[in-house]
Amino acid sequence: MKQRQLGTSGLNVSELGLGCMGMSFGYGNQPIKSDAIKLIQHAHTQGVTFFDTAECYGPFTNEEIVGEAVKPFREQVVIATKFGFKNGVVEQGVDSRPASIRKMVDASLKRLKTDYIDLLYQHRVDPDVPMEEVAGTVKDLVQEGKVKHLGLSEAGVDAIRSAHSVFPVTAIQSEYSLWWREPEQDIFPVLEELGIGFVPFSPLGKGFLTGTIDNKTEFADDDFRNLVPRFSVEARQANQALVDLLTQIATQKEATNAQVALAWILAQKPWIAPIPGTTKTHRLEENVAAAQVSLTSTELAMIEKAIADIDIVGDRYPAHLQKRINR
Numbered sequence: 001m002k003q004r005q006l007g008t009s010g011l012n013v014s015e016l017g018l019g020c021m022g023m024s025f026g027y028g029n030q031p032i033k034s035d036a037i038k039l040i041q042h043a044h045t046q047g048v049t050f051f052d053t054a055e056c057y058g059p060f061t062n063e064e065i066v067g068e069a070v071k072p073f074r075e076q077v078v079i080a081t082k083f084g085f086k087n088g089v090v091e092q093g094v095d096s097r098p099a100s101i102r103k104m105v106d107a108s109l110k111r112l113k114t115d116y117i118d119l120l121y122q123h124r125v126d127p128d129v130p131m132e133e134v135a136g137t138v139k140d141l142v143q144e145g146k147v148k149h150l151g152l153s154e155a156g157v158d159a160i161r162s163a164h165s166v167f168p169v170t171a172i173q174s175e176y177s178l179w180w181r182e183p184e185q186d187i188f189p190v191l192e193e194l195g196i197g198f199v200p201f202s203p204l205g206k207g208f209l210t211g212t213i214d215n216k217t218e219f220a221d222d223d224f225r226n227l228v229p230r231f232s233v234e235a236r237q238a239n240q241a242l243v244d245l246l247t248q249i250a251t252q253k254e255a256t257n258a259q260v261a262l263a264w265i266l267a268q269k270p271w272i273a274p275i276p277g278t279t280k281t282h283r284l285e286e287n288v289a290a291a292q293v294s295l296t297s298t299e300l301a302m303i304e305k306a307i308a309d310i311d312i313v314g315d316r317y318p319a320h321l322q323k324r325i326n327r
């Protein structure tokens with residue numbers, strides 16, 4: 001698979017990464033540990049060199065899975081992980097105090113079975129800790145050799161600029177896909193200006209854009225999508241128009257919806273590397289093959305025109321989690 005550089009940082013990653021969250025957090029029907037490890041190792045044989053995890057996925061177990069899986073080829077891959085929730089637990093709220101970041105990094109290194117983290121993100125901005133202090137702490141960790149690059153997740157323009165003034169930010173990770181394009185407005189121009197890369201999460205719209213979910217789909221009890229307004233039965237029914245558009249393009253291209261959704265993202269900027277998540281080998285292969293699907297400028301313009309007429313219904317997060325996106 002082709003590589004992309006995240007901004008001007010010098011950090012190269014496979015143009016499609018693998019989001020590992022769903023292997024132990026967020027969605028229902030999680031695989032057993034040995035299957036998750038096999039899946040990550042299979043991804044590597046398919047050319048994937050960019051693996052995304054976080055201390056809060058599980059919590060903690062996801063980093064263990066990733067660490068064990070990539071151990072045989074550690075030097076060939078980029079591990080991205082995240083700190084920033086109190087005790088690693090999302091429900092406890094944010095915590096980016098310098099001492100907490102240091103403690104987390106030491107614990108993550110152990111779980112990841114490595115002595116360096118390639119890309120360390122702050123998972124959410126902590127309104128009680130200045131970004132300069134967060135970036136300064138990561139800068140010290142870089143000087144100590146424990147971390148290679150700084151990233152921020154869902155940060156806003158001011159937070160990005162403040163952190164970058166202290167230590168170069170390599171990547172911003174935020175939600176981005178055909179049904180959530182907000183980063184194009186304020187974030188992309190700043191990333192372009194500062195030479196920062198972009199890592200879209202939920203690039204398949206948490207599965208919805210693939211066309212395998214409809215208004216009759218029932219999620220497992222522990223599946224986060226039960227709480228997401230955009231996944232209410234009414235919203236799914238209304239948002240089917242976008243899936244229908246994707247299906248129409250996919251049919252013309254002899255591709256799948258997931259492949260078109262990923263190819264569309266790859267076509268937006270050369271410094272973007274999405275991290276679709278899956279727990280299934282056949283879907284992993286399908287997603288990886290999206291790197292072979294290219295959309296012409298005519299097709300991209302047609303998509304642009306068609307989606308302008310589609311109103312997406314429902315918030316992307318439940319209200320209590322939306323509040324946690326401090327920018």
Ligand SMILES: NC(=O)c1ccc[n+]([C@@H]2O[C@H](COP(=O)([O-])OP(=O)(O)OC[C@H]3O[C@@H](n4cnc5c(N)ncnc54)[C@H](OP(=O)(O)O)[C@@H]3O)[C@@H](O)[C@H]2O)c1
Nearest residue numbers: 019020021201202203204205206207210258276277278279
């Ligand atoms: N920074 C943050 O705050 C944040 C937030 C959310 C996610 N993330 C990261 O981003 C990664 C990706 O995001 P995501 O997992 O939320 O959403 P996603 O990649 O948009 O979608 C994942 C969902 O789509 C399904 N899927 C994947 N490929 C498919 C295919 N080809 N056909 C049909 N269904 C398919 C998966 O189910 P199966 O497993 O059944 O295939 C899973 O339910 C995560 O793993 C995580 O690492 C970060």
